[in-house]
Amino acid sequence: MENRSQFITVPGSIIIAATIIAIAVVYVFHPSGSTVNTTQNTPKIPIVTMAPITSSDHIFGNPNASIKIVEYSDPSCPYCKIFNPTMEQIMNTYGASGQVVWIYRQFPLDKPDTNGNILHPNAGHEAQAFECAASIGGNDKFWAFEKEWYNVFPLQGATGRSVAEDTAQLADIAKTIGLNAQSFSDCLGSGQMKDKVEAEYTDGINAGVSGTPYNVIITPSGNRIPLAGAASYATLKTTIDTLLNSGVNQ
Numbered sequence: 128m129e130n131r132s133q134f135i136t137v138p139g140s141i142i143i144a145a146t147i148i149a150i151a152v153v154y155v156f157h158p159s160g161s162t163v164n165t166t167q168n169t170p171k172i173p174i175v176t177m178a179p180i181t182s183s184d185h186i187f188g189n190p191n192a193s194i195k196i197v198e199y200s201d202p203s204c205p206y207c208k209i210f211n212p213t214m215e216q217i218m219n220t221y222g223a224s225g226q227v228v229w230i231y232r233q234f235p236l237d238k239p240d241t242n243g244n245i246l247h248p249n250a251g252h253e254a255q256a257f258e259c260a261a262s263i264g265g266n267d268k269f270w271a272f273e274k275e276w277y278n279v280f281p282l283q284g285a286t287g288r289s290v291a292e293d294t295a296q297l298a299d300i301a302k303t304i305g306l307n308a309q310s311f312s313d314c315l316g317s318g319q320m321k322d323k324v325e326a327e328y329t330d331g332i333n334a335g336v337s338g339t340p341y342n343v344i345i346t347p348s349g350n351r352i353p354l355a356g357a358a359s360y361a362t363l364k365t366t367i368d369t370l371l372n373s374g375v376n377q
Contacts, residue, residue, distance in 0.1 A: 128356035129204045129236070129246070130338030145195040175343055175351035177334035185231040185261060185269050188218060192228035194367055195345035199234035199331040202254055202276060203247035204339045210357035211277040217363055226371060231273060233257070233327040234339050249293045251324060256297040256311075258320035263310050352361055 180186070196213065200207045214229055221227035224304065235250030253276070259273035261315060279296065301311040314320065332342060335353060344352040344366065354368070 128338040128340065129201070129206045158361075173335070173353055175334050175353050177343060177351070178330045180230055180345075184264060185273075186228060187231070187270055188222040188228035188366075189225040190228055192222075192225050193223070193347045194227045194370060195230060195234060196227060196363075197230040197343045197345065199232050199327075199334065199336045199339060199341040199343075201234055201236050201247055201250050201339040202257065202280070203250040204236065205282050205342045206282075206357045208277045208280050208282060210340045211274075213360050213363065215274075215359070216360050217367070219245060221365070221367060227367060231269075232331065233324045234331040234336055234341065235324065235328060236339065249288060251289055251321070252290055253293060253297065254324045255318065255320040256315050258323050259311055259314035260301065260304070262314060262320065263306050268304060268306060272300060272306075275300045275303055322329070344370075 177197065180190070180197070182190075196214070196217070198210075200210075217227060218229055222229070233254040235254045236246040237248055237251040239245050257269060257272055257276070261269035264271075269348060276297075278326040279300070297315065298308065298312065302308055334341075338355065340357055342358070346352070347370075354363075354366075362366070
């Protein structure tokens with residue numbers, strides 16, 4: 128996960144993975160509303176407050192899937208680029224059968240920290256481009272734009288690039304996926320998607336997001352499991368399988 132200070136280390140990610148799987152087990156064996164003893168080696172179940180999923184969200188897969196994964200992402204985040212193929216693999220495994228759905232929300236790290244430093248100055252502009260793609264071409268074009276962006280986005284990030292350089296690449300992607308070039312340019316230039324991006328960012332703050340990528344796994348009963356960082360496919364698969372194979376409506 129990328130935040131304003133550091134990345135998660137490999138040992139740290141292993142600990143997080145173990146904790147997430149443990150929390151998933153807690154959800155399976157302690158249904159919503161039951162009492163969970165959190166004092167004896169049982170992880171505390173965090174409370175996640177977030178906006179409900181609606182048709183205005185960017186939804187990949189069956190909206191009624193048993194497991195919903197809401198990703199808060201920053202287009203300038205290299206760890207989000209690393210995580211994107213993982214989510215594509217998850218959807219290849221579970222999406223066709225309607226077991227998992229992927230929801231993408233914007234969380235650009237383009238706000239100054241306490242020292243006035245901005246981690247990703249262009250991220251808000253890039254996020255607006257994603258939203259322009261959706262506005263012009265609908266849900267399918269949003270996901271086509273998202274996929275192409277993370278394919279071509281430099282792994283080291285775009286921190287040193289100017290807005291003009293970013294805009295040129297965003298326009299190229301719009302052309303590549305078949306969007307009307309003038310409509311895309313007009314949308315991005317107008318800033319009309321800024322409020323939508325800011326609303327999703329605020330929703331992320333309410334959900335406890337401090338860095339990207341950040342996911343919330345929603346179980347069939349609506350319980351919410353937060354997962355910070357670029358989790359591995361194995362971690363996600365184990366968590367999903369634990370929830371799906373529990374034999375109870377979690």
